[in-house]
Amino acid sequence: MSNQDSEPEIDNSDLEGNSRSQSSFGDAIEDQEDELGSSESGEQKSVTSDSSEDEEQNEIIRTGAMIQQSKGRKINKNERITPPFITKYELARVIGTRALQISKNSPIYVDPKDSIDPITIAEQEFNENKIPFIIRRYLPNGNFEDWELQELERLD
Known part of the structure; x- marks a missing residue:
């Protein structure tokens, strides 16, 4: 018997939609990074001090x-x-x-x-x-x- 006959074939068609470039919520990670990058580089948050x-x-x-x-x-x-x-x-x-x-x-x-x-x-x-x-x-x-x-x- 050969190894091909004893091992079942894996259907990769279900895995193709879940690539590393997507988060667990289905949103592309690159899109999230773009949103984070634009908020970091665009506006700078002002920091206020509690002391007078x-x-x-x-x-x-x-x-x-x-x-x-x-x-x-x-x-x-x-x-x-x-x-x-x-x-x-x-x-x-x-x-x-x-x-x-x-x-x-x-x-x-x-x-x-x-x-x-x-x-x-x-x-x-x-x-x-x-x-x-x-x-x-x-x-x-x-x-x-x-x-x-x-x-x-x-x-x-």
Whole structure:
């Protein structure tokens, strides 16, 4: 017996319509790339910043639920209702964000003392109150409070 007799023949006529140039939805991939390419090269999306002009040097770290951001308003410093203590979650976020910045060659605000670990350097900056971050705490009604990192006390 030959190999041709024992193996069934495969009908390739059904496979011809499903080529690599089509997506699983039946649209040609080239067409999708053209649409993506035209949107990327045509219009450039503007990026807005959450910080005002006086907060240029500070990065805002958002915490809490962000419910209806557009309808919320900033609470004044004298009307704040949240306690002036940094939570362990905010601390972890601040240290992690600052360590990431340091690992990407951001300027270091303290003397690292032979330390090359970004997390250790970020913790040292936090202990010396040198990190220029603002903690944004969202309230259940959609409003938010901005706390400078230097204003918050550490509970240890």
